[in-house]
Amino acid sequence: MSFNNLDALYRQVIMDHYKNPRNKGSLEDGSLTVDMNNPTCGDRIHLTMTVKDGKVEEAKFDGEGCSISMASASMMTQAIKGKDVETAYKMAEIFSDMMQGKEYDEDIDLGDIEALQGVSKFPARIKCATLAWKAMEKGLKENE
Amino acid sequence: MERIYLDHAATSPVHPQVAEKMVKLLNEQYGNPSSIHSFGREARQILDSARTLLAKSINASFNEIIFTSGGTEADNMAIIGAAHAAKDKGMHIITSSIEHHAVLHACHALESEGFQVTYLPVDEKGLVNPEVVRQAxxxxxxxxxxxxxxxxxxxxxxxxxxxxxxxxxxAVFHTDAVQAYGIENLDVKQIGVDLLSVSSHKINGPKGIGFLYAREGVKVKPRMHGGEQEKKRRAGTENVSSIGAFAEAVKIAEETKEERREKYLGFKKKFIEILTQHEVYFVVNGFVDEALPHVLNLSFAGTDVEAMLVNLDLSGVAASSGSACTAGSIEPSHVLVAMFGNDSDRLRNSIRFSFGLNNTEEQIEMAAEKTAAIVNRLAKQ
Amino acid sequence: MERIYLDHAATSPVHPQVAEKMVKLLNEQYGNPSSIHSFGREARQILDSARTLLAKSINASFNEIIFTSGGTEADNMAIIGAAHAAKDKGMHIITSSIEHHAVLHACHALESEGFQVTYLPVDEKGLVNPEVVRQAxxxxxxxxxxxxxxxxxxxxxxxxxxxxxxxxxxAVFHTDAVQAYGIENLDVKQIGVDLLSVSSHKINGPKGIGFLYAREGVKVKPRMHGGEQEKKRRAGTENVSSIGAFAEAVKIAEETKEERREKYLGFKKKFIEILTQHEVYFVVNGFVDEALPHVLNLSFAGTDVEAMLVNLDLSGVAASSGSACTAGSIEPSHVLVAMFGNDSDRLRNSIRFSFGLNNTEEQIEMAAEKTAAIVNRLAKQ
Ligand SMILES: Cc1ncc(COP(=O)(O)O)c(C=O)c1O
Ligand SMILES: Cc1ncc(COP(=O)(O)O)c(C=O)c1O
Ligand code: FES
Ligand code: FES
Known part of the structure; x- marks a missing residue:
């Protein structure tokens, strides 16, 4: 597969998550709630999670944002659901490295998330992709 | 009632020093720069020093600045002039779907002559992907x-x-820098463009004057035929007083750029903060931070742009639905269509606030308060 | 040394009232006429009242006035715009060989697109014979x-x-009235033209503004593409302050026309009288009486135009060799060539004196005295 086609595939994955977001919505009262906005654009995310026995049981997001931020939120919720908190943190770190164009730990399977790799080439959009992850980290930290 | 002007992207008030310069030139310098007598030579000097200053502002050289009657003429000259000059090399033009009408309609004119034009899409933040340019x-x-x-x-x-x-x-590369000039740092050598358009009235200079930067060696076919002004690239008696006043505006803009950038960005944040405090539901169209500091475009769900503008106007706040040229009409902005598609609510509920000279923090606060009140009233209905 | 400006046909000083109007508008009216808020509506009113006044000055109606950046743009728009609009009816243009370069070079541009242009000859007084138009x-x-x-x-x-x-x-009929407007009585209904060009800076208005009269129903293809200004005939943010100031200049010109006609004609006669008194040998190029009152073109046998102009300039008299646009070059005037052929001495010894605002009888006398002295010195050599 040529590099260009790979790019196109990644774009398809992103658009799929944007148009058919997974875990869209809001959890009932009593769950972890984080509201965060991306200062560069004013876009925002409303993330709700439930954590039980050190595991992320449920995660849902809502918000108003660009395709990259919403697709990233969709992928993020999908990725952390059922994982333990430590793994979620670890994934956020890997994702951050990926966005900065750094080498990252490839032991953990990122699945669809890899489609966002290309974003690192667009500095203006890195904050879009990391918004949901930052929200997730903030929520889990506050819960500690 | 104090009126608050938040439509500086449509046009901006003339700086008092600029108006002073203008009237001084109008009263004292009436020669024709093409005349060889002393009156003419004095007028020529004003042109020359203005041209030197403008060239320096974008790191260009003296002969690369062509004065025009404004941004529209600069855009038309760049696109049609360059397309005609290179007709033997091809007839394909690439532009984006969010350009100003001066560019888009110049492209339509070329299409009617048989040129082919590709209008590149943008993402929902209004960004053109460089890779898509390459592919086109x-x-x-x-x-x-x-x-x-x-x-x-x-x-x-x-x-x-x-x-x-x-x-x-x-291909020659043109950029319409009409909104960016005077607030962004533009160095034509660094950004690597061949042609760049500027308009005076967006930076507190007089209306009816602007310039096209044309890199040395880049061919642009003249569109205004007549005398040999502007090295035969743009005929017509030079608008000496406006050019001198424009140069004054540029001087001031360069000196105050950093301070204004910070101030306008602060205004944006303040505006957003106040709306948030009042629990107004809004979304930013485009970026807050990494965008032109003076432009803030907000979508208010549940409102209608015309009702919004009328209510804002009645409460003394002058804002706009986008480009002034189409503000009189109810057609949705082609920029928002390109960003959000034809069906988005945002096409009918977005307002542009743009900041500039004389705006104060108090004005911004007051305007945001008024906006919040109007949105909360209209959106409830 | 008092400088005497006798080059009003090249460009004219701005009337103090016009400059005052300009600065008032620059300081107080900065809205964009396309904006729907109060700032925009006020700017629109200035445009509207200026348009009404200009229309009235030539007995045209409101919508027949299209603002341009000057006479050159009006000429280009008229000729190229009308030729393009009627391309399916034919590709032949008729003009005269003594037109301003704005007309002639617009015609050349059409020729390079495949149009055919007939340049009619004139007699030795510069007159076009209507019969020759019919034949062409x-x-x-x-x-x-x-x-x-x-x-x-x-x-x-x-x-x-x-x-x-x-x-x-x-065929549509265009006339370049840039020099005639403001000093001749022009009634478009009476003279029966379809298109008529005017420039502000020739009548003590600001530079960089003018208008094209386009009779209702006459098709002119726009050449400036962009916003929907001027009923989609000429894009670009309207130059509100210059248009308002231009209207002021027109008002003054209309009010003082008869008086100025008489005065300038008196100047011509005085100038000629003094030269005659000093036994200067000269010939009038064109007419004295039945011509534009402010233009006097004289041929001085035995002199050279460049030596004449330099000497006049040194003695404080600003005159010209013809159109300002070619005054910098040594090429003989195409108007004089058309009148006298390629070999006439007059091509190299003719000077244009043109009168206007602030010229006094004393100035004219002094300028004539100085001219006489210079001619008598130069012609003797
Ligand atoms: C981006 C842009 N390009 C071009 C123009 C046209 O400039 P002007 O009004 O000087 O003709 C404008 C403003 O109207 C503009 O905002
Ligand atoms: C007869 C005539 N036509 C056209 C023009 C061009 O007008 P402008 O200088 O306003 O472009 C001039 C003066 O320069 C002129 O004298
Ligand atoms: S642009 Fe705002 S999150 Fe992407
Ligand atoms: S024009 Fe015929 S005598 Fe002068």
Whole structure:
């Protein structure tokens, strides 16, 4: 597969998550709630999670944002659901490295998330992709 | 009632020093720069020193500045002039779908002459992807025109990246910098464009004057025929007093740029903060931070742009639905359509606030309070 | 040394009242006429009242006035715009060989697109013979452009007679009235033209503004693409302050026209009288009486135009060799060539004196005395 086609595939994955977001919505009262906005654009995310026995049981997001931020939120919720908190943190770190164009730990399977790799080439959009992850980290930290 | 002008992207008040310069020139310098007598020579000097100053402001050289009657003429001259000059090399033009009408309609005129034009899409933040420019290029492409900063949503394009892609290609690269000039740092050598349009009335200079930067060696066919002014590239008696006043505006803009950038960005944040405090539901069209500092375009769900503008106007706040040229009409902005598609609510509920000279923090606060009150009233209905 | 400006046909000083109006508008009215808020509506009102006044000055109606950046743009728009609009009816243009370069070079541009242009000859007084226009007409002729009053020699063309001939013909009739407007009585209904060009800086208004009269129903293809200004005929943010100031200049010109006509004609006669008293040998190029009152073009046998102009300039008199646009170059005037052929001495020894605001009888006397002294010194060598 040529590099260009790979790019196109990644774009398809992103658009799929944007148009058919997974875990869209809001959890009932009593769950972890984080509201965060991306200062560069004013876009925002409303993330709700439930954590039980050190595991992320449920995660849902809502918000108003660009395709990259919403697709990233969709992928993020999908990725952390059922994982333990430590793994979620670890994934956020890997994702951050990926966005900065750094080498990252490839032991953990990122699945669809890899489609966002290309974003690192667009500095203006890195904050879009990391918004949901930052929200997730903030929520889990506050819960500690 | 104090009126608050938040439509500086449509046009801006003339700086008092600029008006002073203008009236001084009008009263004292009436020669024709083409005349060889002393009156003419004095007028020529004013032109020369203005041209030197403008050239320096974008790191260009003296002969690369062509005075025009404004941004529209600069855009028309760049695109049609460059396309006509390179007709033997091809008849394909690339531009984006969020350009100002001065660019888009110049492209339509070329289409009616048989040119082919590709209008590149943008993402929902109004960004053109440089890779998409690369893919659109053909052997027939002669002109690429992508604006520097958008007048409706403020999005700044990756011009240097696109210039890089075009380095090895025959096409000349034009950027409409009408909104960016005077507030962004533009260095034509660094950003690597061949043609760049500027208008005076957006930076507190007089209306009816602007310039086109045309890199040495880049061919642009003249569109105004007559005398040999502007090295035969643009005929017509030079508008000496406006050019001198324009130069004064540029001088002031350069000196105050950093301070204004910070101030306007602060205004944006303040505006957003106040709306948030009042629990107004809004979304930013484009970016807040990495955009033109003076442009803030907001979508207010549940409102209608016309009701909004009328209510704002009645409460003394002058804002706009986007580009002034289409503000009189109810047609949705082509920029918002390109960003959000034809069906988005945002096409009918977005307002552009743009900041500039004389705006104070108090004005911004008051305008935001009034906006919040109007939205909360209208959205409830 | 008092400087005496006798080059008002090149460009004219701005009337103090006009400068005052300009600065008032610059300081107080900065809205964009396309904006719907109060700032925009106020700017629109200035445009509207200026348009009404200008229309009235030539007995046209409101919508027949299209603002341009000056005479050159009006000429280009008229000729190229009308030729393009009527391309399906033919590609033949008729003009005269003594037109301003704005007309001639617009015609050359059309020639390079495949149009055919007939440049009519003039007699030795610079007159176009209406019969010759009739003979030049073909079924393919779509535009006839004959200037109202010549800028170099002041000759006034038989425009109404030519209009009569064209009545039954498809061709649209344009006249460049840049030099005539404000000093001649122009009634578009009476003279029967379809298109008429005017420039502000020739009548003590600001530079960089003018208008094209386009009779209702006459098709002119726009050349400036962009916003929907000027009913989609000329894009670009309207130059509100210059338009308001231009209107002020027109108001003053209309009020003082008769008085100025008489005064300038008196100046001509005085100038001639003094030269005669000093036994200077000279010939008038064109007419004295039945010509533009402010233009006096004289040939001084035995002198050279460049030596004359330098000596005049050194003694404080600003005159010209003809049109300012070519004054910098040594090429002989195409107007004089058309009148006298390629070999006439007059091509190299003719000077244009043109009168205007602030010129006094004393100035004219002094300038004539100085001219006499210079001619008598130079011609003797
Ligand atoms: C981005 C942009 N380009 C071009 C123009 C046209 O400039 P002007 O009004 O000087 O003709 C404008 C403003 O109207 C603009 O915002
Ligand atoms: C007869 C005539 N036509 C056209 C023009 C051009 O007008 P402008 O200088 O306003 O472009 C001039 C003066 O320069 C002129 O004298
Ligand atoms: S642009 Fe706002 S999150 Fe992407
Ligand atoms: S024009 Fe005929 S005598 Fe002068």
């Amino acid at each position: 290029l053909t052997d027939e492409t002669t002109v690429v025109s992508i604006m520097y900063g958008n007048n409706e949503v403020g999005t700044i394009q990756p011009i240097a990246e696109i210039a890089d892609i075009l380095k090895e290609h025959q | 007409l073909t079924d393919e002729t779509t535009v006839v452009s004959i200037m109202y009053g010549n800028n170099e020699v002041g000759t006034i063309q038989p425009i109404a007679e030519i209009a009569d001939i064209l009545k039954e013909h498809q």
